[in-house]
Amino acid sequence: MKNIAIASLFVASASAFPWVVNQPGVDSSALGASHKVRRQQSGGNQKGGPATCPFNANHQGAAPYNPKYPYNGAKNGAPGKGIGGYQVPADGDTAHQYVAPGPNDIRGPCPGLNAAANHNFLSHDGITTFTELVDAQQNLYNVGYDLANLLAALGLTLTDGDLVTEKLSIGCDATTRTSFSPVLTGSEPGLDGHNKFEADSSLTRNDYFLADGDNYSFNGTLFGMMQDTCQGNFNRENLSKYRLQRYTQSREENPNFFFGPLTLLLYGASSFLYTLMPNGNHNYAPDLETISSFFGAQQKSDGTWEFNGGERIPDKWTNRVTPYSNSDVTSEILAQYLENPVLFGGNTADGTFDAINFGAIKDGKLEVGVSGTNTACLLYQLVTGPVPSYLNGIVTPTVDALNFISSKVAPQFKNLGCPLALT
Ligand code: HEM
Numbered sequence: 001m002k003n004i005a006i007a008s009l010f011v012a013s014a015s016a017f018p019w020v021v022n023q024p025g026v027d028s029s030a031l032g033a034s035h036k037v038r039r040q041q042s043g044g045n046q047k048g049g050p051a052t053c054p055f056n057a058n059h060q061g062a063a064p065y066n067p068k069y070p071y072n073g074a075k076n077g078a079p080g081k082g083i084g085g086y087q088v089p090a091d092g093d094t095a096h097q098y099v100a101p102g103p104n105d106i107r108g109p110c111p112g113l114n115a116a117a118n119h120n121f122l123s124h125d126g127i128t129t130f131t132e133l134v135d136a137q138q139n140l141y142n143v144g145y146d147l148a149n150l151l152a153a154l155g156l157t158l159t160d161g162d163l164v165t166e167k168l169s170i171g172c173d174a175t176t177r178t179s180f181s182p183v184l185t186g187s188e189p190g191l192d193g194h195n196k197f198e199a200d201s202s203l204t205r206n207d208y209f210l211a212d213g214d215n216y217s218f219n220g221t222l223f224g225m226m227q228d229t230c231q232g233n234f235n236r237e238n239l240s241k242y243r244l245q246r247y248t249q250s251r252e253e254n255p256n257f258f259f260g261p262l263t264l265l266l267y268g269a270s271s272f273l274y275t276l277m278p279n280g281n282h283n284y285a286p287d288l289e290t291i292s293s294f295f296g297a298q299q300k301s302d303g304t305w306e307f308n309g310g311e312r313i314p315d316k317w318t319n320r321v322t323p324y325s326n327s328d329v330t331s332e333i334l335a336q337y338l339e340n341p342v343l344f345g346g347n348t349a350d351g352t353f354d355a356i357n358f359g360a361i362k363d364g365k366l367e368v369g370v371s372g373t374n375t376a377c378l379l380y381q382l383v384t385g386p387v388p389s390y391l392n393g394i395v396t397p398t399v400d401a402l403n404f405i406s407s408k409v410a411p412q413f414k415n416l417g418c419p420l421a422l423t
Pocket residue numbers: 109110111112113133137141143151152153154155156191197198199200201202203204205266269270272273276277
């Protein structure tokens with residue numbers, strides 16, 4: 001069942017995904033006309049689109065690192081100390097206390113960033129910057145400098161933040177505030193934008209097509225399912241099982257289900273429950289009290305779950321001791337995947353499932369290289385390569401995006417020996 005082979009991961013060429021239609025330079029002849037082509041955007045009046053996106057006229061930047069309190073000393077996008085195990089927020093650090101989001105604040109699909117914004121580690125209105133993201137991940141969660149930069153770069157390039165202003169909406173489309181020139185940049189959908197970074201079969205978010213475009217709000221039914229499976233222990237083994245359950249559910253219920261290479265990032269996100277969220281004051285157990293606080297989940301008297309209005313750092317929470325690095329998260333992604341491997345691909349209109357071929361994904365199966373270098377390069381190649389994003393689209397990083405990535409994250413990957421994308 002476990003398909004282990006030496007393979008260079010995600011070495012993409014146009015011929016590697018002939019099932020993609022309507023892409024210049026891509027051979028779509030192998031694709032039957034039966035495929036449902038339904039491009040989705042979070043535009044206009046749609047959920048997550050600009051017309052319904054909150055506007056807070058009082059934009060205030062994140063509360064910066066204050067040397068009076070421990071944290072990692074990360075500021076201005078520079079590396080911090082990389083030594084965790086301290087309480088966040090520190091006693092007396094009122095600048096980082098919890099402030100519930102108001103109706104004009106933007107929140108999105110990422111509980112980690114929503115919590116950071118609620119505690120002013122990111123701008124409270126949800127319009128953040130690359131630098132805030134890099135600093136906050138280090139000071140709050142003790143994410144390693146390499147991974148903090150990679151995730152922030154993924155956020156900016158894959159979800160169409162703005163590469164000039166380096167601004168990003170952590171939720172809906174706020175192009176008027178993120179873009180240096182909306183005419184030149186076009187729309188910048190933010191983290192709600194579907195199926196680049198945001199994908200089907202999330203832990204607690206609906207699939208896009210099943211929810212009329214709202215795939216970013218907390219869904220209490222899904223949180224309850226996750227708790228039923230994990231039984232208060234949100235560890236790797238249990239989350240891998242729950243991810244399989246969600247995959248199976250989406251594949252059955254969502255006619256437009258698409259599980260492409262970028263969904264590997266979902267395994268990264270689920271690893272955060274047992275690697276970044278656990279509380280040192282609870283012996284770093286990924287327990288229900290901790291996880292429900294970060295997700296803003298509360299249980300009703302009938303046992304079901306609902307959103308309580310804000311993702312929150314648990315009281316007296318102590319963060320992880322060692323920085324969570326790029327190679328740490330990559331190992332966790334692969335370990336979770338291999339505990340319950342599933343096919344990559346998508347549902348088609350005629351009711352069949354098309355497995356994809358893409359780099360290390362052969363006939364829908366991920367062939368995991370045993371070489372450490374390949375593993376460490378996986379995430380880098382996801383950001384820099386053209387990646388199938390939906391049945392009719394590929395995300396091809398623009399030259400600007402590649403330049404951005406090469407200035408922000410490539411140096412660290414070059415040290416690992418990854419083949420660097422040409423810009
Ligand atoms: C710049 C850094 C980050 C960006 C751009 C980002 C972005 C995202 C996005 C777009 C999703 C939605 C994926 C999907 O379900 O389709 C997501 C999910 C998630 N993120 Fe983040 N994230 C970042 C950092 C973090 C950190 C530091 C944490 C942990 C504390 C975190 C925890 C999570 C979790 C647990 C989920 C899964 C939620 C669910 O499926 O219900 N993220 N993130």
